[in-house]
Amino acid sequence: MKYSIASILLALTLSVYGQRPLKDIDVFTKAFENIQIASYTPDDSLVTTQPDIKADYWDNTVYSPYKNAVLEFPFQIKFRDSLYHAPIHKDKVVTSRFGWRWGRAHKGIDIDLITGDSVYAILDGIVRMARYTSGHGRTVVIRHFNGLETVYAHLSSYGVKENDTVFKGSYLGKGGNSGRSRGSHLHLGVNYKGIAINPEYLFEFSETNKIRSQELWVTEKWTQAIFHSSKRKSKLELLTTEDEALASLIKQKSIYVVKPGDTLSRISRTNNVSIAAICKLNHIKYNTVIKIGQKLVIEK
Known part of the structure:
Protein backbone atom coordinates (compact mmCIF):
# COMPACT_ATOMS: atom_id res chain seq x y z
CA MET A 1 0.00 0.00 0.00
CA LYS A 2 2.83 2.41 0.97
CA TYR A 3 4.69 1.98 -2.29
CA SER A 4 1.61 2.05 -4.52
CA ILE A 5 0.55 5.47 -3.15
CA ALA A 6 4.07 6.79 -3.58
CA SER A 7 4.18 5.55 -7.17
CA ILE A 8 0.88 7.26 -8.02
CA LEU A 9 2.04 10.57 -6.54
CA LEU A 10 5.33 10.35 -8.44
CA ALA A 11 3.59 9.56 -11.74
CA LEU A 12 1.13 12.47 -11.38
CA THR A 13 3.89 14.88 -10.47
CA LEU A 14 6.17 13.84 -13.31
CA SER A 15 3.34 14.47 -15.75
CA VAL A 16 3.20 18.06 -14.50
CA TYR A 17 6.98 18.50 -14.46
CA GLY A 18 7.43 16.85 -17.83
CA GLN A 19 8.12 20.16 -19.54
CA ARG A 20 10.18 21.66 -16.67
CA PRO A 21 13.96 21.99 -16.68
CA LEU A 22 15.86 19.01 -15.32
CA LYS A 23 17.10 20.97 -12.29
CA ASP A 24 13.48 21.55 -11.19
CA ILE A 25 12.79 17.84 -11.34
CA ASP A 26 15.87 17.16 -9.25
CA VAL A 27 14.61 19.58 -6.60
CA PHE A 28 11.24 17.84 -6.54
CA THR A 29 12.82 14.39 -6.28
CA LYS A 30 14.82 15.38 -3.20
CA ALA A 31 11.70 16.82 -1.58
CA PHE A 32 9.70 13.68 -2.41
CA GLU A 33 12.24 11.46 -0.69
CA ASN A 34 11.49 13.27 2.58
CA ILE A 35 7.74 12.60 2.42
CA GLN A 36 6.59 10.04 5.02
CA ILE A 37 3.82 7.79 3.77
CA ALA A 38 1.75 6.26 6.57
CA SER A 39 1.55 2.49 6.28
CA TYR A 40 -1.90 0.80 6.33
CA THR A 41 -2.64 -1.69 9.05
CA PRO A 42 -5.86 -3.70 8.62
CA ASP A 43 -8.39 -3.72 11.43
CA ASP A 44 -8.25 -7.22 12.92
CA SER A 45 -11.91 -6.97 13.88
CA LEU A 46 -12.82 -6.80 10.17
CA VAL A 47 -10.67 -9.75 9.13
CA THR A 48 -12.36 -13.14 9.20
CA THR A 49 -10.36 -16.34 9.17
CA GLN A 50 -11.70 -19.73 8.17
CA PRO A 51 -11.11 -22.75 10.42
CA ASP A 52 -8.68 -25.45 9.34
CA ILE A 53 -11.25 -28.00 8.19
CA LYS A 54 -8.53 -30.39 7.00
CA ALA A 55 -7.04 -30.76 10.48
CA ASP A 56 -9.25 -33.67 11.63
CA TYR A 57 -10.80 -36.67 9.90
CA TRP A 58 -9.49 -35.67 6.47
CA ASP A 59 -9.36 -38.68 4.16
CA ASN A 60 -9.70 -38.56 0.37
CA THR A 61 -10.24 -42.29 -0.02
CA VAL A 62 -13.50 -42.96 1.86
CA TYR A 63 -17.04 -41.59 1.75
CA SER A 64 -17.16 -41.06 5.51
CA PRO A 65 -13.95 -40.79 7.57
CA TYR A 66 -15.83 -40.29 10.84
CA LYS A 67 -15.85 -43.93 11.95
CA ASN A 68 -14.76 -43.21 15.54
CA ALA A 69 -16.32 -39.77 15.95
CA VAL A 70 -18.85 -39.32 18.76
CA LEU A 71 -21.71 -36.93 18.07
CA GLU A 72 -24.18 -35.97 20.78
CA PHE A 73 -27.72 -34.82 20.04
CA PRO A 74 -28.96 -32.19 19.70
CA PHE A 75 -26.16 -30.35 17.92
CA GLN A 76 -26.02 -26.91 16.34
CA ILE A 77 -25.27 -25.91 12.75
CA LYS A 78 -24.36 -22.30 11.93
CA PHE A 79 -24.31 -20.52 8.57
CA ARG A 80 -22.68 -17.20 7.67
CA ASP A 81 -24.83 -16.82 4.57
CA SER A 82 -28.58 -16.53 4.21
CA LEU A 83 -28.58 -17.96 0.67
CA TYR A 84 -26.97 -20.98 -0.98
CA HIS A 85 -26.12 -21.46 -4.65
CA ALA A 86 -28.41 -23.75 -6.61
CA PRO A 87 -26.70 -27.08 -7.44
CA ILE A 88 -28.11 -26.90 -10.99
CA HIS A 89 -29.04 -24.01 -13.28
CA LYS A 90 -32.67 -25.00 -13.78
CA ASP A 91 -35.75 -25.58 -11.65
CA LYS A 92 -34.95 -27.88 -8.72
CA VAL A 93 -37.48 -30.68 -9.19
CA VAL A 94 -37.15 -33.08 -6.24
CA THR A 95 -38.08 -36.55 -7.44
CA SER A 96 -37.27 -38.45 -4.22
CA ARG A 97 -36.82 -37.12 -0.70
CA PHE A 98 -34.84 -38.00 2.41
CA GLY A 99 -36.70 -40.89 4.00
CA TRP A 100 -37.61 -44.55 3.89
CA ARG A 101 -37.63 -45.92 0.34
CA TRP A 102 -37.91 -49.44 -1.03
CA GLY A 103 -37.33 -50.92 2.42
CA ARG A 104 -34.18 -48.95 3.23
CA ALA A 105 -32.94 -45.48 4.09
CA HIS A 106 -32.55 -42.87 1.36
CA LYS A 107 -30.09 -40.41 2.91
CA GLY A 108 -30.44 -37.43 0.62
CA ILE A 109 -32.69 -35.93 -2.02
CA ASP A 110 -32.79 -36.63 -5.75
CA ILE A 111 -32.99 -33.64 -8.10
CA ASP A 112 -33.98 -34.18 -11.71
CA LEU A 113 -31.48 -33.34 -14.43
CA ILE A 114 -30.33 -34.44 -17.88
CA THR A 115 -26.98 -36.17 -18.30
CA GLY A 116 -24.46 -33.46 -19.11
CA ASP A 117 -26.11 -30.71 -17.04
CA SER A 118 -23.57 -28.77 -14.97
CA VAL A 119 -23.47 -29.25 -11.19
CA TYR A 120 -22.34 -26.53 -8.78
CA ALA A 121 -21.19 -26.23 -5.16
CA ILE A 122 -23.89 -24.85 -2.90
CA LEU A 123 -21.41 -23.37 -0.35
CA ASP A 124 -17.71 -22.52 -0.04
CA GLY A 125 -15.41 -25.34 1.01
CA ILE A 126 -12.70 -27.83 0.06
CA VAL A 127 -13.15 -30.99 -2.03
CA ARG A 128 -12.49 -33.87 0.34
CA MET A 129 -13.34 -36.67 -2.09
CA ALA A 130 -13.79 -36.90 -5.86
CA ARG A 131 -13.90 -40.54 -6.91
CA TYR A 132 -16.13 -43.47 -7.82
CA THR A 133 -18.12 -45.35 -5.17
CA SER A 134 -20.17 -48.49 -5.81
CA GLY A 135 -23.54 -46.99 -4.90
CA HIS A 136 -23.17 -43.32 -5.75
CA GLY A 137 -21.00 -43.71 -8.82
CA ARG A 138 -18.88 -40.66 -9.61
CA THR A 139 -19.13 -38.60 -6.44
CA VAL A 140 -17.83 -35.28 -5.15
CA VAL A 141 -17.83 -34.59 -1.41
CA ILE A 142 -17.18 -31.04 -0.22
CA ARG A 143 -16.37 -30.17 3.38
CA HIS A 144 -17.62 -26.72 4.32
CA PHE A 145 -16.29 -24.32 6.92
CA ASN A 146 -19.20 -24.90 9.34
CA GLY A 147 -18.44 -28.63 9.50
CA LEU A 148 -21.09 -29.78 7.03
CA GLU A 149 -20.25 -31.98 4.08
CA THR A 150 -22.33 -31.96 0.90
CA VAL A 151 -22.44 -34.91 -1.48
CA TYR A 152 -23.00 -34.69 -5.24
CA ALA A 153 -23.52 -38.18 -6.63
CA HIS A 154 -24.20 -40.05 -9.91
CA LEU A 155 -22.08 -37.60 -11.93
CA SER A 156 -20.98 -38.39 -15.47
CA SER A 157 -17.70 -36.44 -15.23
CA TYR A 158 -15.60 -34.46 -12.76
CA GLY A 159 -14.73 -30.77 -12.90
CA VAL A 160 -12.67 -30.71 -9.70
CA LYS A 161 -10.08 -32.82 -7.95
CA GLU A 162 -9.48 -33.71 -4.32
CA ASN A 163 -8.14 -30.90 -2.08
CA ASP A 164 -9.35 -28.19 -4.46
CA THR A 165 -10.75 -25.08 -2.78
CA VAL A 166 -14.18 -24.26 -4.17
CA PHE A 167 -16.57 -21.36 -3.72
CA LYS A 168 -20.32 -21.07 -3.67
CA GLY A 169 -21.30 -21.60 -7.31
CA SER A 170 -18.06 -23.31 -8.38
CA TYR A 171 -18.42 -25.84 -11.19
CA LEU A 172 -18.05 -29.42 -9.90
CA GLY A 173 -18.80 -31.60 -12.90
CA LYS A 174 -21.56 -32.94 -15.12
CA GLY A 175 -24.67 -34.70 -13.87
CA GLY A 176 -25.40 -38.23 -14.98
CA ASN A 177 -26.49 -41.74 -14.10
CA SER A 178 -23.36 -43.47 -12.77
CA GLY A 179 -23.44 -45.99 -9.93
CA ARG A 180 -26.65 -47.57 -8.65
CA SER A 181 -29.21 -45.35 -10.32
CA ARG A 182 -32.50 -45.74 -12.18
CA GLY A 183 -32.11 -42.65 -14.35
CA SER A 184 -30.15 -39.44 -14.65
CA HIS A 185 -30.42 -37.26 -11.54
CA LEU A 186 -28.35 -35.54 -8.88
CA HIS A 187 -28.30 -37.22 -5.49
CA LEU A 188 -27.60 -34.40 -3.04
CA GLY A 189 -26.65 -35.40 0.49
CA VAL A 190 -25.85 -33.30 3.56
CA ASN A 191 -23.76 -34.86 6.35
CA TYR A 192 -22.30 -33.66 9.63
CA LYS A 193 -19.48 -35.72 11.10
CA GLY A 194 -20.70 -38.75 9.19
CA ILE A 195 -24.38 -38.33 10.13
CA ALA A 196 -26.84 -37.68 7.29
CA ILE A 197 -29.24 -34.76 7.78
CA ASN A 198 -32.47 -34.21 5.87
CA PRO A 199 -31.36 -31.50 3.39
CA GLU A 200 -34.83 -29.92 3.39
CA TYR A 201 -34.49 -29.15 7.10
CA LEU A 202 -31.54 -26.86 6.31
CA PHE A 203 -32.24 -25.59 2.79
CA GLU A 204 -35.34 -24.40 0.97
CA PHE A 205 -35.32 -26.10 -2.44
CA SER A 206 -37.18 -23.44 -4.39
CA GLU A 207 -36.26 -20.50 -6.62
CA THR A 208 -35.35 -18.48 -3.48
CA ASN A 209 -32.30 -20.66 -2.57
CA LYS A 210 -32.78 -19.76 1.08
CA ILE A 211 -30.92 -21.24 4.00
CA ARG A 212 -33.76 -21.72 6.47
CA SER A 213 -31.95 -20.15 9.42
CA GLN A 214 -28.40 -19.06 10.22
CA GLU A 215 -28.55 -21.14 13.41
CA LEU A 216 -30.33 -24.49 13.58
CA TRP A 217 -30.35 -27.27 16.14
CA VAL A 218 -30.52 -30.82 14.80
CA THR A 219 -32.21 -33.67 16.63
CA GLU A 220 -32.17 -37.37 15.72
CA LYS A 221 -35.55 -36.94 14.01
CA TRP A 222 -33.84 -35.02 11.18
CA THR A 223 -31.10 -37.62 10.77
CA GLN A 224 -33.17 -40.82 10.77
CA ALA A 225 -34.80 -41.78 7.47
CA ILE A 226 -37.32 -43.97 9.30
CA PHE A 227 -39.12 -40.83 10.49
CA HIS A 228 -39.66 -39.55 6.94
CA SER A 229 -41.17 -40.66 3.65
CA SER A 230 -39.24 -40.30 0.41
CA LYS A 231 -42.53 -39.62 -1.39
CA ARG A 232 -43.48 -36.36 0.34
CA LYS A 233 -41.99 -33.40 2.13
CA SER A 234 -41.84 -33.73 5.90
CA LYS A 235 -43.60 -31.17 8.07
CA LEU A 236 -40.94 -28.71 9.14
CA GLU A 237 -40.52 -27.49 12.69
CA LEU A 238 -37.33 -25.44 12.77
CA LEU A 239 -35.41 -25.58 16.06
CA THR A 240 -33.43 -22.35 16.40
CA THR A 241 -32.54 -22.60 20.10
CA GLU A 242 -31.24 -25.36 22.33
CA ASP A 243 -34.33 -25.10 24.54
CA GLU A 244 -36.59 -25.73 21.55
CA ALA A 245 -34.46 -28.70 20.54
CA LEU A 246 -34.60 -30.25 24.02
CA ALA A 247 -38.36 -29.67 24.29
CA SER A 248 -38.90 -31.40 20.94
CA LEU A 249 -37.35 -34.59 22.31
CA ILE A 250 -40.44 -35.16 24.44
CA LYS A 251 -42.40 -37.32 22.02
CA GLN A 252 -46.18 -37.22 21.89
Whole structure:
Protein backbone atom coordinates (compact mmCIF):
# COMPACT_ATOMS: atom_id res chain seq x y z
CA MET A 1 0.00 0.00 0.00
CA LYS A 2 2.83 2.41 0.97
CA TYR A 3 4.69 1.98 -2.29
CA SER A 4 1.61 2.05 -4.52
CA ILE A 5 0.55 5.47 -3.15
CA ALA A 6 4.07 6.79 -3.58
CA SER A 7 4.18 5.55 -7.17
CA ILE A 8 0.88 7.26 -8.02
CA LEU A 9 2.04 10.57 -6.54
CA LEU A 10 5.33 10.35 -8.44
CA ALA A 11 3.59 9.56 -11.74
CA LEU A 12 1.13 12.47 -11.38
CA THR A 13 3.89 14.88 -10.47
CA LEU A 14 6.17 13.84 -13.31
CA SER A 15 3.34 14.47 -15.75
CA VAL A 16 3.20 18.06 -14.50
CA TYR A 17 6.98 18.50 -14.46
CA GLY A 18 7.43 16.85 -17.83
CA GLN A 19 8.12 20.16 -19.54
CA ARG A 20 10.18 21.66 -16.67
CA PRO A 21 13.96 21.99 -16.68
CA LEU A 22 15.86 19.01 -15.32
CA LYS A 23 17.10 20.97 -12.29
CA ASP A 24 13.48 21.55 -11.19
CA ILE A 25 12.79 17.84 -11.34
CA ASP A 26 15.87 17.16 -9.25
CA VAL A 27 14.61 19.58 -6.60
CA PHE A 28 11.24 17.84 -6.54
CA THR A 29 12.82 14.39 -6.28
CA LYS A 30 14.82 15.38 -3.20
CA ALA A 31 11.70 16.82 -1.58
CA PHE A 32 9.70 13.68 -2.41
CA GLU A 33 12.24 11.46 -0.69
CA ASN A 34 11.49 13.27 2.58
CA ILE A 35 7.74 12.60 2.42
CA GLN A 36 6.59 10.04 5.02
CA ILE A 37 3.82 7.79 3.77
CA ALA A 38 1.75 6.26 6.57
CA SER A 39 1.55 2.49 6.28
CA TYR A 40 -1.90 0.80 6.33
CA THR A 41 -2.64 -1.69 9.05
CA PRO A 42 -5.86 -3.70 8.62
CA ASP A 43 -8.39 -3.72 11.43
CA ASP A 44 -8.25 -7.22 12.92
CA SER A 45 -11.91 -6.97 13.88
CA LEU A 46 -12.82 -6.80 10.17
CA VAL A 47 -10.67 -9.75 9.13
CA THR A 48 -12.36 -13.14 9.20
CA THR A 49 -10.36 -16.34 9.17
CA GLN A 50 -11.70 -19.73 8.17
CA PRO A 51 -11.11 -22.75 10.42
CA ASP A 52 -8.68 -25.45 9.34
CA ILE A 53 -11.25 -28.00 8.19
CA LYS A 54 -8.53 -30.39 7.00
CA ALA A 55 -7.04 -30.76 10.48
CA ASP A 56 -9.25 -33.67 11.63
CA TYR A 57 -10.80 -36.67 9.90
CA TRP A 58 -9.49 -35.67 6.47
CA ASP A 59 -9.36 -38.68 4.16
CA ASN A 60 -9.70 -38.56 0.37
CA THR A 61 -10.24 -42.29 -0.02
CA VAL A 62 -13.50 -42.96 1.86
CA TYR A 63 -17.04 -41.59 1.75
CA SER A 64 -17.16 -41.06 5.51
CA PRO A 65 -13.95 -40.79 7.57
CA TYR A 66 -15.83 -40.29 10.84
CA LYS A 67 -15.85 -43.93 11.95
CA ASN A 68 -14.76 -43.21 15.54
CA ALA A 69 -16.32 -39.77 15.95
CA VAL A 70 -18.85 -39.32 18.76
CA LEU A 71 -21.71 -36.93 18.07
CA GLU A 72 -24.18 -35.97 20.78
CA PHE A 73 -27.72 -34.82 20.04
CA PRO A 74 -28.96 -32.19 19.70
CA PHE A 75 -26.16 -30.35 17.92
CA GLN A 76 -26.02 -26.91 16.34
CA ILE A 77 -25.27 -25.91 12.75
CA LYS A 78 -24.36 -22.30 11.93
CA PHE A 79 -24.31 -20.52 8.57
CA ARG A 80 -22.68 -17.20 7.67
CA ASP A 81 -24.83 -16.82 4.57
CA SER A 82 -28.58 -16.53 4.21
CA LEU A 83 -28.58 -17.96 0.67
CA TYR A 84 -26.97 -20.98 -0.98
CA HIS A 85 -26.12 -21.46 -4.65
CA ALA A 86 -28.41 -23.75 -6.61
CA PRO A 87 -26.70 -27.08 -7.44
CA ILE A 88 -28.11 -26.90 -10.99
CA HIS A 89 -29.04 -24.01 -13.28
CA LYS A 90 -32.67 -25.00 -13.78
CA ASP A 91 -35.75 -25.58 -11.65
CA LYS A 92 -34.95 -27.88 -8.72
CA VAL A 93 -37.48 -30.68 -9.19
CA VAL A 94 -37.15 -33.08 -6.24
CA THR A 95 -38.08 -36.55 -7.44
CA SER A 96 -37.27 -38.45 -4.22
CA ARG A 97 -36.82 -37.12 -0.70
CA PHE A 98 -34.84 -38.00 2.41
CA GLY A 99 -36.70 -40.89 4.00
CA TRP A 100 -37.61 -44.55 3.89
CA ARG A 101 -37.63 -45.92 0.34
CA TRP A 102 -37.91 -49.44 -1.03
CA GLY A 103 -37.33 -50.92 2.42
CA ARG A 104 -34.18 -48.95 3.23
CA ALA A 105 -32.94 -45.48 4.09
CA HIS A 106 -32.55 -42.87 1.36
CA LYS A 107 -30.09 -40.41 2.91
CA GLY A 108 -30.44 -37.43 0.62
CA ILE A 109 -32.69 -35.93 -2.02
CA ASP A 110 -32.79 -36.63 -5.75
CA ILE A 111 -32.99 -33.64 -8.10
CA ASP A 112 -33.98 -34.18 -11.71
CA LEU A 113 -31.48 -33.34 -14.43
CA ILE A 114 -30.33 -34.44 -17.88
CA THR A 115 -26.98 -36.17 -18.30
CA GLY A 116 -24.46 -33.46 -19.11
CA ASP A 117 -26.11 -30.71 -17.04
CA SER A 118 -23.57 -28.77 -14.97
CA VAL A 119 -23.47 -29.25 -11.19
CA TYR A 120 -22.34 -26.53 -8.78
CA ALA A 121 -21.19 -26.23 -5.16
CA ILE A 122 -23.89 -24.85 -2.90
CA LEU A 123 -21.41 -23.37 -0.35
CA ASP A 124 -17.71 -22.52 -0.04
CA GLY A 125 -15.41 -25.34 1.01
CA ILE A 126 -12.70 -27.83 0.06
CA VAL A 127 -13.15 -30.99 -2.03
CA ARG A 128 -12.49 -33.87 0.34
CA MET A 129 -13.34 -36.67 -2.09
CA ALA A 130 -13.79 -36.90 -5.86
CA ARG A 131 -13.90 -40.54 -6.91
CA TYR A 132 -16.13 -43.47 -7.82
CA THR A 133 -18.12 -45.35 -5.17
CA SER A 134 -20.17 -48.49 -5.81
CA GLY A 135 -23.54 -46.99 -4.90
CA HIS A 136 -23.17 -43.32 -5.75
CA GLY A 137 -21.00 -43.71 -8.82
CA ARG A 138 -18.88 -40.66 -9.61
CA THR A 139 -19.13 -38.60 -6.44
CA VAL A 140 -17.83 -35.28 -5.15
CA VAL A 141 -17.83 -34.59 -1.41
CA ILE A 142 -17.18 -31.04 -0.22
CA ARG A 143 -16.37 -30.17 3.38
CA HIS A 144 -17.62 -26.72 4.32
CA PHE A 145 -16.29 -24.32 6.92
CA ASN A 146 -19.20 -24.90 9.34
CA GLY A 147 -18.44 -28.63 9.50
CA LEU A 148 -21.09 -29.78 7.03
CA GLU A 149 -20.25 -31.98 4.08
CA THR A 150 -22.33 -31.96 0.90
CA VAL A 151 -22.44 -34.91 -1.48
CA TYR A 152 -23.00 -34.69 -5.24
CA ALA A 153 -23.52 -38.18 -6.63
CA HIS A 154 -24.20 -40.05 -9.91
CA LEU A 155 -22.08 -37.60 -11.93
CA SER A 156 -20.98 -38.39 -15.47
CA SER A 157 -17.70 -36.44 -15.23
CA TYR A 158 -15.60 -34.46 -12.76
CA GLY A 159 -14.73 -30.77 -12.90
CA VAL A 160 -12.67 -30.71 -9.70
CA LYS A 161 -10.08 -32.82 -7.95
CA GLU A 162 -9.48 -33.71 -4.32
CA ASN A 163 -8.14 -30.90 -2.08
CA ASP A 164 -9.35 -28.19 -4.46
CA THR A 165 -10.75 -25.08 -2.78
CA VAL A 166 -14.18 -24.26 -4.17
CA PHE A 167 -16.57 -21.36 -3.72
CA LYS A 168 -20.32 -21.07 -3.67
CA GLY A 169 -21.30 -21.60 -7.31
CA SER A 170 -18.06 -23.31 -8.38
CA TYR A 171 -18.42 -25.84 -11.19
CA LEU A 172 -18.05 -29.42 -9.90
CA GLY A 173 -18.80 -31.60 -12.90
CA LYS A 174 -21.56 -32.94 -15.12
CA GLY A 175 -24.67 -34.70 -13.87
CA GLY A 176 -25.40 -38.23 -14.98
CA ASN A 177 -26.49 -41.74 -14.10
CA SER A 178 -23.36 -43.47 -12.77
CA GLY A 179 -23.44 -45.99 -9.93
CA ARG A 180 -26.65 -47.57 -8.65
CA SER A 181 -29.21 -45.35 -10.32
CA ARG A 182 -32.50 -45.74 -12.18
CA GLY A 183 -32.11 -42.65 -14.35
CA SER A 184 -30.15 -39.44 -14.65
CA HIS A 185 -30.42 -37.26 -11.54
CA LEU A 186 -28.35 -35.54 -8.88
CA HIS A 187 -28.30 -37.22 -5.49
CA LEU A 188 -27.60 -34.40 -3.04
CA GLY A 189 -26.65 -35.40 0.49
CA VAL A 190 -25.85 -33.30 3.56
CA ASN A 191 -23.76 -34.86 6.35
CA TYR A 192 -22.30 -33.66 9.63
CA LYS A 193 -19.48 -35.72 11.10
CA GLY A 194 -20.70 -38.75 9.19
CA ILE A 195 -24.38 -38.33 10.13
CA ALA A 196 -26.84 -37.68 7.29
CA ILE A 197 -29.24 -34.76 7.78
CA ASN A 198 -32.47 -34.21 5.87
CA PRO A 199 -31.36 -31.50 3.39
CA GLU A 200 -34.83 -29.92 3.39
CA TYR A 201 -34.49 -29.15 7.10
CA LEU A 202 -31.54 -26.86 6.31
CA PHE A 203 -32.24 -25.59 2.79
CA GLU A 204 -35.34 -24.40 0.97
CA PHE A 205 -35.32 -26.10 -2.44
CA SER A 206 -37.18 -23.44 -4.39
CA GLU A 207 -36.26 -20.50 -6.62
CA THR A 208 -35.35 -18.48 -3.48
CA ASN A 209 -32.30 -20.66 -2.57
CA LYS A 210 -32.78 -19.76 1.08
CA ILE A 211 -30.92 -21.24 4.00
CA ARG A 212 -33.76 -21.72 6.47
CA SER A 213 -31.95 -20.15 9.42
CA GLN A 214 -28.40 -19.06 10.22
CA GLU A 215 -28.55 -21.14 13.41
CA LEU A 216 -30.33 -24.49 13.58
CA TRP A 217 -30.35 -27.27 16.14
CA VAL A 218 -30.52 -30.82 14.80
CA THR A 219 -32.21 -33.67 16.63
CA GLU A 220 -32.17 -37.37 15.72
CA LYS A 221 -35.55 -36.94 14.01
CA TRP A 222 -33.84 -35.02 11.18
CA THR A 223 -31.10 -37.62 10.77
CA GLN A 224 -33.17 -40.82 10.77
CA ALA A 225 -34.80 -41.78 7.47
CA ILE A 226 -37.32 -43.97 9.30
CA PHE A 227 -39.12 -40.83 10.49
CA HIS A 228 -39.66 -39.55 6.94
CA SER A 229 -41.17 -40.66 3.65
CA SER A 230 -39.24 -40.30 0.41
CA LYS A 231 -42.53 -39.62 -1.39
CA ARG A 232 -43.48 -36.36 0.34
CA LYS A 233 -41.99 -33.40 2.13
CA SER A 234 -41.84 -33.73 5.90
CA LYS A 235 -43.60 -31.17 8.07
CA LEU A 236 -40.94 -28.71 9.14
CA GLU A 237 -40.52 -27.49 12.69
CA LEU A 238 -37.33 -25.44 12.77
CA LEU A 239 -35.41 -25.58 16.06
CA THR A 240 -33.43 -22.35 16.40
CA THR A 241 -32.54 -22.60 20.10
CA GLU A 242 -31.24 -25.36 22.33
CA ASP A 243 -34.33 -25.10 24.54
CA GLU A 244 -36.59 -25.73 21.55
CA ALA A 245 -34.46 -28.70 20.54
CA LEU A 246 -34.60 -30.25 24.02
CA ALA A 247 -38.36 -29.67 24.29
CA SER A 248 -38.90 -31.40 20.94
CA LEU A 249 -37.35 -34.59 22.31
CA ILE A 250 -40.44 -35.16 24.44
CA LYS A 251 -42.40 -37.32 22.02
CA GLN A 252 -46.18 -37.22 21.89
CA LYS A 253 -48.05 -40.48 21.41
CA SER A 254 -51.63 -40.81 20.27
CA ILE A 255 -54.02 -43.61 19.36
CA TYR A 256 -55.34 -43.85 15.83
CA VAL A 257 -58.44 -45.98 15.23
CA VAL A 258 -58.49 -47.62 11.79
CA LYS A 259 -61.42 -46.43 9.65
CA PRO A 260 -63.07 -48.00 6.58
CA GLY A 261 -60.81 -47.63 3.54
CA ASP A 262 -57.68 -47.04 5.62
CA THR A 263 -54.35 -48.47 4.57
CA LEU A 264 -50.95 -48.05 6.18
CA SER A 265 -50.06 -45.68 3.35
CA ARG A 266 -53.14 -43.53 3.95
CA ILE A 267 -52.62 -43.48 7.73
CA SER A 268 -49.00 -42.51 7.12
CA ARG A 269 -49.99 -39.54 4.95
CA THR A 270 -52.77 -38.41 7.28
CA ASN A 271 -50.51 -38.34 10.33
CA ASN A 272 -47.32 -37.22 8.56
CA VAL A 273 -45.29 -40.18 9.80
CA SER A 274 -43.56 -42.88 7.80
CA ILE A 275 -44.99 -46.36 7.32
CA ALA A 276 -41.75 -47.74 8.75
CA ALA A 277 -42.26 -45.76 11.97
CA ILE A 278 -45.84 -47.02 12.33
CA CYS A 279 -44.76 -50.62 11.78
CA LYS A 280 -41.85 -50.40 14.21
CA LEU A 281 -43.92 -48.82 16.97
CA ASN A 282 -46.82 -51.27 16.60
CA HIS A 283 -44.69 -54.39 15.92
CA ILE A 284 -46.34 -55.08 12.58
CA LYS A 285 -45.03 -55.61 9.03
CA TYR A 286 -45.60 -53.74 5.79
CA ASN A 287 -47.91 -56.46 4.50
CA THR A 288 -49.89 -56.80 7.74
CA VAL A 289 -53.63 -56.58 7.09
CA ILE A 290 -55.13 -53.91 9.35
CA LYS A 291 -58.77 -54.11 10.41
CA ILE A 292 -61.49 -51.54 10.95
CA GLY A 293 -61.50 -50.51 14.60
CA GLN A 294 -57.91 -51.62 15.18
CA LYS A 295 -55.93 -49.21 17.35
CA LEU A 296 -52.49 -48.08 16.27
CA VAL A 297 -50.03 -46.05 18.29
CA ILE A 298 -48.80 -42.95 16.46
CA GLU A 299 -45.74 -41.09 17.71
CA LYS A 300 -44.82 -37.58 16.59
